[in-house]
Amino acid sequence: MSEPVLKIQDLSVSFFDRAGEAKALSGVSFDLEKGQILGIVGESGSGKSVTMQAILQILNSEGRITGGKILFKGEDMSLWSPQKVRAFRGKGCAMIFQDPMTSLNPLLTIGKQITEAVTLHTGKRGREAYQRAVELLTLVGMNDPERRMKQYPHELSGGRRQRIMIAMALASEPDILIADEPTTALDVTVQAQILELILEIRNKLGMAVIIVSHNLGIIAEVCDEVLVLYGGSVCEKGTVQDIFYHPRHEYTKGLLASIPNGQSRDRLKPIGGSPVNVRHLPAGCAFCPRCEEALKICLTDKPQTLEVSPGHIATCWRNDPEYRQYLENMGKEAHHD
Amino acid sequence: MSKTIFRRFLLSLLTIILICTLTFFVMHIIPGGPFQQKKLSDVTREALNERYHLNEPLITQYFLYLKGLLKGDLGVSITDGRSINEIIRLSFPISCKLGLAAVSLALIAGTVFGTLAAYQKGKFLDKLILFLSTFTTAIPSFVLSILLLFVFCVKLKWFPIWSIHSPSYVLPVLALSMYPMAYTTRLARTSMLEALGQDYIRTAKAKGLSSGKVLFRHALRNSLIPIITFAGPEIAYIVTGSMVVESIFNIAGIGSSFVTAITARDYTMIMATTLLLAILMVIMNLICDILYQVIDPRIRYD
Numbered sequence: 001m002s003e004p005v006l007k008i009q010d011l012s013v014s015f016f017d018r019a020g021e022a023k024a025l026s027g028v029s030f031d032l033e034k035g036q037i038l039g040i041v042g043e044s045g046s047g048k049s050v051t052m053q054a055i056l057q058i059l060n061s062e063g064r065i066t067g068g069k070i071l072f073k074g075e076d077m078s079l080w081s082p083q084k085v086r087a088f089r090g091k092g093c094a095m096i097f098q099d100p101m102t103s104l105n106p107l108l109t110i111g112k113q114i115t116e117a118v119t120l121h122t123g124k125r126g127r128e129a130y131q132r133a134v135e136l137l138t139l140v141g142m143n144d145p146e147r148r149m150k151q152y153p154h155e156l157s158g159g160r161r162q163r164i165m166i167a168m169a170l171a172s173e174p175d176i177l178i179a180d181e182p183t184t185a186l187d188v189t190v191q192a193q194i195l196e197l198i199l200e201i202r203n204k205l206g207m208a209v210i211i212v213s214h215n216l217g218i219i220a221e222v223c224d225e226v227l228v229l230y231g232g233s234v235c236e237k238g239t240v241q242d243i244f245y246h247p248r249h250e251y252t253k254g255l256l257a258s259i260p261n262g263q264s265r266d267r268l269k270p271i272g273g274s275p276v277n278v279r280h281l282p283a284g285c286a287f288c289p290r291c292e293e294a295l296k297i298c299l300t301d302k303p304q305t306l307e308v309s310p311g312h313i314a315t316c317w318r319n320d321p322e323y324r325q326y327l328e329n330m331g332k333e334a335h336h337d
Numbered sequence: 338m339s340k341t342i343f344r345r346f347l348l349s350l351l352t353i354i355l356i357c358t359l360t361f362f363v364m365h366i367i368p369g370g371p372f373q374q375k376k377l378s379d380v381t382r383e384a385l386n387e388r389y390h391l392n393e394p395l396i397t398q399y400f401l402y403l404k405g406l407l408k409g410d411l412g413v414s415i416t417d418g419r420s421i422n423e424i425i426r427l428s429f430p431i432s433c434k435l436g437l438a439a440v441s442l443a444l445i446a447g448t449v450f451g452t453l454a455a456y457q458k459g460k461f462l463d464k465l466i467l468f469l470s471t472f473t474t475a476i477p478s479f480v481l482s483i484l485l486l487f488v489f490c491v492k493l494k495w496f497p498i499w500s501i502h503s504p505s506y507v508l509p510v511l512a513l514s515m516y517p518m519a520y521t522t523r524l525a526r527t528s529m530l531e532a533l534g535q536d537y538i539r540t541a542k543a544k545g546l547s548s549g550k551v552l553f554r555h556a557l558r559n560s561l562i563p564i565i566t567f568a569g570p571e572i573a574y575i576v577t578g579s580m581v582v583e584s585i586f587n588i589a590g591i592g593s594s595f596v597t598a599i600t601a602r603d604y605t606m607i608m609a610t611t612l613l614l615a616i617l618m619v620i621m622n623l624i625c626d627i628l629y630q631v632i633d634p635r636i637r638y639d
Contacts, residue, residue, distance in 0.1 A: 058542055061459075090545030097543075102536040107558050107633055116554075117544050152634045168544065 003074050004031040005175050005208045011068035013054050022279045024050040025232045037209040039223035045275050047232040048212045052178050057085050091121050094169035098181035100161035104153040111149030114168050121172030136167040159190035180212045195222050216259055228252050231276040231286030238312035248314035250291045349619040356615040361399055371415045371602040412605035421609045432578030432590035439513035440575045447518045451525020473519035482512040482585040509586045517571050528560035569625035573617040
């Protein structure tokens, strides 16, 4: 495949305030290809949302990119003028948010909010912009689009509002669609519909999609590749097959063990402890304090990111060739294989 | 909508009648009367009481007053001897003009300053605006008025001293508008900050809108409700004049009537000023309620 649409290289973001520095992201890298759906998982504070905000450059005033690069179609975004960045928002990369209840302006009609985006990105005005907005509403499967145009957000259900968010995001025919927890605030049945819609649109328009979620179920359902974040670093990255069937990082394994599968009557196995505080990252592996399989070295040294199989990378000392060798010498089987 | 407004109108009328009744009786409960303190012979006092029906039973006086009111007659000022309709006709327009100018200035400038401060939160401009608005809120209006008068009329001679023939509204409008302007600024800043923190502002930014459009199309309207809530009663107060500002600038407005009427026990004048304020207040509240609905489609009263 040609050049990736989005290339994140060694991205670090910190927030600075009176209490000091919080390293929200430390050295995250990944590529996003055209037409690909990438899932980003991790618990609260793992850096999922910060990554998205850094891409769109909508970090709040305390946040700063402290290292690394974001390349959009090969261009370094840090060199862009504010105008170009603004054009990128929406046009290059559109975003839909977690809570469609609060993400639409309550005082403006649906029509006004969609046509606003249409006018901004396509230059269409008046009747033309209105037509395009109606088209978009039809595209996202809204019945009676003409009537919806005149309605206010509070007159619609959560699922419908999320469809409107998607329609608004599609107004510019973006290269990338970022969906930040797109279904978290919705009913389960509506969740499935929205996911289906995202898939359908990807197939129709061929854009790249990033889905940020802590819900592994939806990630498994729609994504091509998965990125697992913990404490601001990449734990593991691979295809859905890799991550769900051959996890190579203890954190990923922990996440998978904590999903109810609907069959086993055993208690769910939670990951012990609480998420790492990014103000005080440990010297070694960020996950080490909660890891049940931690080695001595995990406490003192950061693990290397290794390619464990083609396209599948993991950042865990247990994948270290020397350690694998040692296990073999001990005549024991590494228990993951 | 029109049905709601009609119902609100009837309710407003009831409110005014209630205020009118309450004021009338409370006013008479307070011991003393308009002719008590003055050195008058008993015969004169008796004659005056008779002239103004003050020796009738209270309930009769009340109905006599209501009868006059229904004919649009507010009676005669007890201390002044002039008809109150005449007094209001001459002085209310002056206060009203002054007040409207002041309140418009205050609301517009206050909203702009507050919005700017919120947009520049934590930066120099925000701190400056916050400091000035706190400072202005703390200065009593008589100090400000005298200061303005002294600096611009007496020392710099930029503006003439006010007279009916050459009315110069600039300084009194400034003096009147300072407090509400400072208050509006603080209100606008707070509600703007709240609006800017909302999710839909993030959506608007992510859409790629310019900060001007984010601020004025998406945030401003969402921050207006508290300002309108403040503006309604404030307009009613300000157009009925300020005793302090009007007496310092020597303006023949209605402001001083409110205070002097009470100290002089000018019963008819107390009734008239209370009624005027009550009517204005009720109208302003009605307008506010309608405006809420215009601004926010989620607010519906029926």
